[in-house]
Amino acid sequence: MGTILLLISLLCVAVGTWKLIGIYKTGKADSKPVWWTVASAGIVLFFLLKLMTDTFPT
Known part of the structure; x- marks a missing residue:
């Protein structure tokens, strides 16, 4: 579950930043x-994942 959240958060940040750079250019x-x-x-997803892994270690 953590890996999926990490990938989704990285994808959101990457795509959002890429699109924003294009819009501002x-x-x-x-x-x-x-x-x-x-x-x-x-x-937010990244920090939520970090908080979850620090609070509930496996």
Whole structure:
């Protein structure tokens, strides 16, 4: 379960950051909030996973 959460969080951060860089380079303001949310969700998932592994070691 931890590996899946880690991969999902890394994917969210990578895709969100990639899209945000593209949006800022082109100067469009189409979907900034969506990609900020995706990147932020990836960061939150990562810290949630870290908190879960520190609290409940296997």
